[in-house]
Amino acid sequence: MRFALPLGLFILVVALFxxxxxxxxKLVPSPLIGxxxxxxxxxxxxxxxxxxxxxxxxxxxxxxxxxxxxxVACGTEHPLLIELAxxxxxxxxxLNYKDERPDALEWxxxxxxxxxxxxxxxxxxxxxDLGVYGVPETFVIDAEGIxxxxxxxxxxxxxxxxxxxxxxxxxxxxxx
Amino acid sequence: MRAxxxxxxxxxxVFRTAAAADVPVEFDxxxxxxxxxxxxxxxxxxVCQNQSLADSHADLAQxxxxxxxxxxxxxxxxxxxxxxxxSRYGDFVLYRPPxxxxxxxxxxxxxxxxxxxxxxxxxxxxxxxxxxxxLDETERARLQALMNNDETPPx
Amino acid sequence: xxxxxxHFALTMALALAVLQAVFPLIGAQRGDVSWMSMAKxxxxxxxxxxxLAFAALAHAFANNDFSLAxxxxxxxxxxxxxxxxxxxxxxxEGSLLLWVLILALWSAAVTFKxxxxxxxxxxxxxxxxGIISVGFLLFMLFTSNPFLRQIPPPLDGADLNPLLQDxxxxxxxxxxxxxxVGFSVAFSFAVAALLGGHLDSAWxxxxxxxxxxxWVFLTFGIALGSWWAYYELGWGGWWFWDPVENxxxxxxxxxxxxxxxxxxTEKRDVFKxxxxxxxxxxxxxxxxxxxxxxxxxxTSVHAFATDPTRGVFILIFLGVVVGGALALYAWRGPRSLAxxxxxxxxxxxxxxxxxxxxxxxxxxxxxxxxxxxxxxxxGLGKISVGPPxxxxxxxxVMTPLVVLLGLGQFAHWKRDHFDRLLAxxxxxxxxxxxIAAGTTAMVGAVTGVEAILGLVLAAWIVSTTVRGIxxxxxxxxxxxxxxxxxxxxFVGQAVAHLGVAVTIVGITLxxxxxxxxxxxxxxxxxxxxxxxxxxxxxxRDATGPNYAGTEAQFTVxxxxxQVAILTAQKRHYAVRNATMTEAGIDxxxxxxxxxxxxxxxxxxxxxxxxxxxxxxxxxxLGAILMGSGGIIAVCDRRFRxxxxxxxxxxxxxxxxxxxx
Numbered sequence: 001m002r003f004a005l006p007l008g009l010f011i012l013v014v015a016l017f018x019x020x021x022x023x024x025x026k027l028v029p030s031p032l033i034g035x036x037x038x039x040x041x042x043x044x045x046x047x048x049x050x051x052x053x054x055x056x057x058x059x060x061x062x063x064x065x066x067x068x069x070x071x072v073a074c075g076t077e078h079p080l081l082i083e084l085a086x087x088x089x090x091x092x093x094x095l096n097y098k099d100e101r102p103d104a105l106e107w108x109x110x111x112x113x114x115x116x117x118x119x120x121x122x123x124x125x126x127x128x129d130l131g132v133y134g135v136p137e138t139f140v141i142d143a144e145g146i147x148x149x150x151x152x153x154x155x156x157x158x159x160x161x162x163x164x165x166x167x168x169x170x171x172x173x174x175x176x
Numbered sequence: 177m178r179a180x181x182x183x184x185x186x187x188x189x190v191f192r193t194a195a196a197a198d199v200p201v202e203f204d205x206x207x208x209x210x211x212x213x214x215x216x217x218x219x220x221x222x223v224c225q226n227q228s229l230a231d232s233h234a235d236l237a238q239x240x241x242x243x244x245x246x247x248x249x250x251x252x253x254x255x256x257x258x259x260x261x262x263s264r265y266g267d268f269v270l271y272r273p274p275x276x277x278x279x280x281x282x283x284x285x286x287x288x289x290x291x292x293x294x295x296x297x298x299x300x301x302x303x304x305x306x307x308x309x310x311l312d313e314t315e316r317a318r319l320q321a322l323m324n325n326d327e328t329p330p331x
Numbered sequence: 332x333x334x335x336x337x338h339f340a341l342t343m344a345l346a347l348a349v350l351q352a353v354f355p356l357i358g359a360q361r362g363d364v365s366w367m368s369m370a371k372x373x374x375x376x377x378x379x380x381x382x383l384a385f386a387a388l389a390h391a392f393a394n395n396d397f398s399l400a401x402x403x404x405x406x407x408x409x410x411x412x413x414x415x416x417x418x419x420x421x422x423x424e425g426s427l428l429l430w431v432l433i434l435a436l437w438s439a440a441v442t443f444k445x446x447x448x449x450x451x452x453x454x455x456x457x458x459x460x461g462i463i464s465v466g467f468l469l470f471m472l473f474t475s476n477p478f479l480r481q482i483p484p485p486l487d488g489a490d491l492n493p494l495l496q497d498x499x500x501x502x503x504x505x506x507x508x509x510x511x512v513g514f515s516v517a518f519s520f521a522v523a524a525l526l527g528g529h530l531d532s533a534w535x536x537x538x539x540x541x542x543x544x545x546w547v548f549l550t551f552g553i554a555l556g557s558w559w560a561y562y563e564l565g566w567g568g569w570w571f572w573d574p575v576e577n578x579x580x581x582x583x584x585x586x587x588x589x590x591x592x593x594x595x596t597e598k599r600d601v602f603k604x605x606x607x608x609x610x611x612x613x614x615x616x617x618x619x620x621x622x623x624x625x626x627x628x629x630t631s632v633h634a635f636a637t638d639p640t641r642g643v644f645i646l647i648f649l650g651v652v653v654g655g656a657l658a659l660y661a662w663r664g665p666r667s668l669a670x671x672x673x674x675x676x677x678x679x680x681x682x683x684x685x686x687x688x689x690x691x692x693x694x695x696x697x698x699x700x701x702x703x704x705x706x707x708x709x710g711l712g713k714i715s716v717g718p719p720x721x722x723x724x725x726x727x728v729m730t731p732l733v734v735l736l737g738l739g740q741f742a743h744w745k746r747d748h749f750d751r752l753l754a755x756x757x758x759x760x761x762x763x764x765x766i767a768a769g770t771t772a773m774v775g776a777v778t779g780v781e782a783i784l785g786l787v788l789a790a791w792i793v794s795t796t797v798r799g800i801x802x803x804x805x806x807x808x809x810x811x812x813x814x815x816x817x818x819x820x821f822v823g824q825a826v827a828h829l830g831v832a833v834t835i836v837g838i839t840l841x842x843x844x845x846x847x848x849x850x851x852x853x854x855x856x857x858x859x860x861x862x863x864x865x866x867x868x869x870x871r872d873a874t875g876p877n878y879a880g881t882e883a884q885f886t887v888x889x890x891x892x893q894v895a896i897l898t899a900q901k902r903h904y905a906v907r908n909a910t911m912t913e914a915g916i917d918x919x920x921x922x923x924x925x926x927x928x929x930x931x932x933x934x935x936x937x938x939x940x941x942x943x944x945x946x947x948x949x950x951x952l953g954a955i956l957m958g959s960g961g962i963i964a965v966c967d968r969r970f971r972x973x974x975x976x977x978x979x980x981x982x983x984x985x986x987x988x989x990x991x
Contacts, residue, residue, distance in 0.1 A: 004661040006608060007654065010615065014650050016701065019708040020628035021642045028222060028713050031266040098235075124239055131264035133222040133236055200850045200929075200938050220715045226573050228717070231566060233910075271717025273702075278711045282702045286695040286724040290731075293687045300683070 030131050030150045037064075037139070037147050038129040045096050045104055045118035052119065054145060061171045062091045063164070064139040065115070066127065068099040069107035071135040077154035078111050084160065085114035090168045094118030097127045097135055140164065142171045201245050212248045215257060216241065218271050228271060240269075334399055337387025338478040344380035344435070345468040347373050351438075351461030355454035359527070367454040371442040374457050377464060378435040385432045388419055388477055398484035401425060401477040407490035407906050409877035417501040418491040423625060423641075424477035426504060430621070431467050433505070433512045438464065441516060441541075448537060455523035456516075463515055466648040474641045490877065490906035499559035507552030507579060511617040513545025514582060517589065518614035521607045522656050525663045535597035535606065540965045542593060542610070546586045547961035553579050554954035562914050567847070567925050567942050569950060572721040574629040577700045578620030581693050585613045588689035590961075595682045599744055601673060602683060604664050609686065611660060615653040616693070622649055628704060674746030681739030688732040695724055726784075733788045733835070737795035740828060741802055755802065759794035766790040785839025792832035796825050820967040827960025834953025840946040847925075847942035853935055861943040863924060864888045865897075870935065878902040878911075883937060885915060885926050894924070899939075901928045923947045 032038075039054045065081060067074040085092055094115035096104045101120060108118075121127055130139070133152075140149040149167055151159060203209045213230065219240070221232035229237050229244070240261065247257045261269045273279045351373035358366025390396075392415045397403040405421045420426040438460040445453045471477075494500075520538040524530045556579065561569040570576065589609040596606045623629050626642025673679035699716045706714050737759065742752060770783045800814070803821065807813035846861050857866040866886045873882035880902035887895045897915030904911065917924040922945045929938030 003604070003664045006612070007657040007661050010653060010657050013619075013701070014646060014654070016704060016708055017622065017626075017628060017642075017646055020704045021626060021639055021646065023628075023704075023707050025627070025629055025703070025707070025713075028266060028268045031263060128239060128243065129264060131266075133265065199932065218717075218719050220717065226571075231568070266712060268713040268715055271715050272719035272723075273714045273716055278706060278709075279702075279714065282698065282716065282720070283724075285698045286691070286728060289691045289694055290688075290728055293691045297680075297684045297687060300680075 027152055028133065030147070032131060032147045033150060035147060037141050037145050038126070040119070040121075040126040040129065042119040042121055042126055045094070045101065045120040048101070048120070057093065057141070058145045059143055060091065061140070061142050061168055062093050062116075063168075064093050064095055064130075064141055066095045066097050066130070066132050066135050066137040066139075067118075068097045068135050069103040070099065073154045074136045075111070077136055077156075078114070080155055080157060080160060081114040082112050089165065091116045095126065095130075096120050097132060098122060098124045138164070140167055140171070201241075203249065208248050211254065212245060215244055215248070215254060219244070219258070219261065220269050220271050222265060222269065333387050333390050334396065334478045334480070337384045337391075338476065340380045340384040340387065341468060341472060341476075341478070344377050344384065344431075345465065345472065347377040347380060348461050348464035348468055351377055352458050352465050353461075354458075355461075356458040359451040359454040359458070362451070364450065367450055370454045370457040370461075374435075374438045374442050374461065377461070378439040381428075381432050381435040384478075385419075385428055388425060388428060389416060392416060392419055395488070397486070397488050398480050398482070399477070400479050400481040403481055403485050403488045405488065405491050407488040407877060409906075410488075410491055410496070411876055413501060414491055414496050417495070420504045421491045421495050424471070424475045426508075427467065427471050427475050427625075428477055429505060430508055430512060431464065431471060433508050434460065434464055434467065434515060437509075437513055437516055441519075445537075449529075452523055452527055452529070455526050456519045459519035459522045460515060463519075463652060466652060470641075470644050470648065474644055487906075490904065493878070493902070493904040493907055493909045493911045494563065496877075496904075496911075497559065497563050499555060499563065503552060503555040503559055506548055506555055510545050510547070510549025510552045511579070511582065511620065513541070513548055514586060514610075514614045514617050516541040516545065517610040518656065521610035522659060524607065525656075525659045528663065530603045530607065532597050532600045535593050538610070539590070539593050539597055542586070543590055543961045543965050546583070546590055547958045547965070549579065549583050549586060550954055550958040550961065553583055554951050554958075557954075558951050561947070562916055563911075566927060566940055567845075567914065567923075567944060567947075569841075569947065572699070572718045574700050575620075575624050577696050578616075578623050581696050581700075582613050582616040582620065584689050584693040584696065585609060585616055588686035588693070589613050591682050591689075592686045595679055599673065599679055601679055602686075604660075605683075605686070607664065608660060609690075611653070611656045615649075615656075616697075618645075618649050618653060622646060623700075629700070673744070676742070676749050676752070677746045678739055678742040678744045681735050681742055685732060685735050685739055688728065688735065692725065692728045692732065695728055696721070699724070730784070730788065733792060733831070736828060736831065737791045740795060740824065741799035755798065756795070759791060759798050762794040763787050763790050779843070782839055782843045785835055785843075789832040789835045789839070792828055792835070796828050796832075800825060818967060820964050823960040823962070823964030823967070825960070826963060827957045830953040830956025830958075830960060832953070833949050833956055837946050837949030837951075837953060841944050841950070845942060845944045845947070847940055849929070849938070849940050851932055851936050852939045853937075856936075858941060860941055862889060863894065863943055865924075865926065865941045867937075867939065870937070873900055873902075875902065877906065878904045880913075881928070881931070883915075883926075883928055883939075885941075887917065887924050897924060897926045899926045899928045901931075901937075918948060920948060921946060 037054055041051055041053055044050045044052065063084075081092060084090070092115050094117070096118045099120075099122065101122075104118070104120070108115075119126070124132070130137075136154055138151045138155055139147055142148050148171060149163070151163065155164065201209070201212065203212065216230035217228050219229045221227050221229050221234055221237040221240070223234045223236050224232045227237075229241055243260070244257055247260065258270060262274075267274060273282060275283055350369060354366045354373070355370035358364070358369070388401075391399050391402050392406055393412065395402070395406065395408050395415075397406075401422070401424050402418075405425070406415050406418045410418065418425070420429040438457060441453075441456060441460065445456070517538055520534070520541070524534050553576075556576070557569045560571065561567055589606065592602050592606045592609055595601050596603055622642065622645045626645060627639065628642065699721055702716050703714050706712060738752065738756075741755065767783055767787050770779060770786050773779070774782055776783070800817070803817065804810040804813040807816075848858060848860055850858060852858065852867040854867050854869050857864055859865075864887065866888070868884045868886055870881055870883040873880040880900050882898050882900045885897040885899070886893060887897060895917035897917055899915035900913035902911045902913060903909070912927050912929075914925055914927040916926075922943055925940075925942040925944055927940045929940060931937055
């Protein structure tokens with residue numbers, strides 16, 4: 001019996017590795033899920049005179065999409081965001097992260113603007129409070145201002161269909 | 177094919193790791209500097225493969241260093257600083273995993289193993305001791321002497 | 332054309348490896364001599380074809396054949412020839428070919444150095460190595476072929492990762508792999524012994540030199556890696572407890588347990604099952620390391636670009652090879668239980684305790700390395716297990732080990748007496764008390780607790796080693812002649828143990844008393860650190876063949892006298908758009924002076940790190956001593972007489988076991 005012990009331990013380790021292969025070690029889940037979104041005071045990207053806080057965004061489910069003009073991967077998901085915005089399923093608020101205002105506006109002009117509005121966070125302060133570490137990131141925030149979900153990296157059509165949209169649909173009735 | 181493209185884009189382009197200005201910091205109190213440096217050693221950079229904040233050149237690491245610097249300068253205790261980062265990025269930022277139920281095995285494991293090993297070694301030794309080799313003449317005499325001693329009651 | 336030949340050579344090697352794996356194994360089982368006799372020619376031919384494949388890839392790199400995707404991804408026409416050749420193992424596919432080449436070379440070496448071993452046994456050993464070759468050749472041909480063409484070929488290559496453009500990295504991987512892969516010989520010996528059912532002290536005597544040699548290479552390989560990290564990777568760190576470092580450290584720790592356990596098995600015919608299990612586990616850890624580095628399950632600074640299908644393949648292969656060996660162990664292991672007797676106080680007991688403690692140390696590193704994966708697999712989030720954890724748990728495990736090392740090396744075999752040991756240890760204990768008192772007086776008991784512990788442990792090893800030599804020489808009439816006459820095996824052991832002490836001193840002192848400063852310096856500025864004055868003299872252009880760089884010169888003075896001139900570089904490699912730091916180091920036996928450039932700041936100033944690292948060289952010096960000890964031990968004539976004795980040995984073994 002004790003001669004089989006090493007084999008048993010080895011099988012456990014191999015099983016562990018098997019599960020490990022299905023995980024991405026670089027994705028770090030956010031501790032903010034299920035917690036209220038942190039407060040902020042930020043100017044709007046398009047109209048710098050207007051300053052907003054978290055309370056201004058409360059009342060309905062929305063996606064908070066962190067993007068920047070220097071972020072190449074943001075371009076990959078951009079057409080999908082535009083499509084989503086057109087469909088009117090859910091509103092997208094942009095968080096323009098550590099970016100220059102003219103660069104960001106030019107980027108939107110060229111590729112189209114899917115955002116109801118974009119907050120301008122040049123120093124990345126709000127990004128830090130949100131635990132942003134890779135751009136793009138997308139948060140789902142419900143009507144009470146609670147963070148429900150975070151996706152790291154560009155949204156693929158698959159992620160949109162299987163994760164984001166069902167979640168938004170589930171949260172919506174509560175918001176009316 | 178499309179899925180592959182998405183996967184590639186996700187894998188390659190998410191992180192901005194441009195070199196950040198690696199500006200040396202100064203504190204009024206040298207103890208603060210020591211505290212700052214030892215904190216950086218214990219905190220993990222999120223976008224790097226596996227580097228501490230002290231070693232990382234990533235942009236985000238610089239932001240996190242700035243935050244640590246600000247808080248150390250404000251005289252906030254180490255625990256408040258690590259809590260601040262953990263509340264945003266999770267336990268992942270700590271190179272010294274916190275002790276909680278999910279890490280009991282991690283922290284206790286080595287010592288349980290050590291105790292088990294000690295137990296195994298001692299029990300093997302005992303088992304060996306119970307099956308002694310036949311004694312030679314001098315040993316037998318010594319044994320006899322010891323047993324005689326044993327008959328006197330302990331003081 | 333030559334690349335296609337390389338590809339073809341790999342396919343041929345695979346076919347030969349299949350022959351090498353299948354026929355000798357069946358032949359040995361049936362006692363069919365003609366089938367068994369295929370083992371050696373097949374292994375040698377396989378080796379020839381792998382060498383050809385390797386040469387073909389080398390040719391492609393040397394001639395800048397960017398039509399090969401692998402060459403294009405890892406070389407560049409501006410890269411110097413030496414780096415173009417070391418770029419062969421600069422990434423996954425080529426380093427795998429190096430792995431296979433080294434395995435083939437070890438297999439061929441076994442065929443040449445096994446003249447008098449029983450034929451069935453040698454056939455099984457070579458067959459098991461053939462199975463491993465088959466797995467890796469399949470892996471390479473199906474998922475990681477370095478000979479794939481890219482059409483159309485790019486005009487120039489994407490360059491070798493600048494981190495790897497370094498002399499240390501030319502030799503580090505081959506040496507490390509030779510160690511890793513070398514444990515496949517001990518593994519094959521163990522599996523062959525389980526299959527054939529003859530496990531005796533002769534077996535241990537055959538396996539010992541191979542195992543020690545593999546361990547020597549692994550020791551040097553790890554030391555080279557640590558040295559490279561020290562001057563190339565960052566700010567003078569020499570060990571990061573990174574998963575990839577742990578992947579090489581675990582087989583080393585358990586390999587150390589194995590060579591000690593083998594010694595007991597050879598000399599006293601004890602711990603046979605334990606030794607077999609260790610031999611299987613060490614190679615299992617080597618394969619596990621390969622899996623961890625190449626599958627992407629763990630993040631590491633050194634990991635190869637990863638691909639999940641590769642991970643699945645290695646995992647299946649790992650399961651088959653190691654799982655098979657362990658199943659065989661579960662099934663056949665218990666048969667050979669009979670072992671000689673020994674007393675609780677004896678060298679056997681200490682060796683057993685030592686190898687158990689080394690296994691605990693290995694398990695600790697494994698636990699820390701895999702724990703983030705466990706937490707993630709159970710959906711409990713992501714955590715990091717880093718240097719603070721390993722440093723905290725490793726010292727308590729290693730301390731008793733060092734104490735036992737001192738006891739074990741001069742306890743008698745079979746049985747010893749505690750009183751005798753205590754009497755003999757009088758001087759070593761006295762030396763330790765003296766060192767403890769001296770260190771405490773110098774640094775204080777509270778602040779210097781690490782330094783005191785480290786130095787006392789080192790003193791313990793040195794004094795017990797010396798005491799062991801004295802004990803051995805005193806028994807002879809002329810002690811001095813006896814000293815020159817000591818058997819290489821014994822000398823090797825003493826040298827390796829002194830190496831452990833030297834490494835402990837290095838680790839202790841550089842960790843406790845290394846100082847550094849991170850500051851802004853412009854030319855003309857000076858800073859004082861640990862009694863040394865570092866002055867930034869000037870910076871100048873230092874452009875190389877494939878990079879643009881800046882070089883900064885520093886003069887170091889002590890008490891006004893010039894000690895050293897350091898030049899630190901910052902290089903920018905255009906093709907990869909990567910910036911590298913070349914530290915300026917003045918190496919010394921008692922301290923290193925270290926300067927590294929950070930980023931350029933305004934007005935010609937730089938962010939600069941200056942460090943004084945006391946006794947850091949001792950780290951690697953100790954490793955060199957450990958490795959040298961291994962080499963000296965392998966030179967023992969006893970191992971060369973293996974053959975003639977071995978044939979007798981297997982018959983005598985039962986009698987020996989009974990008689991002692």
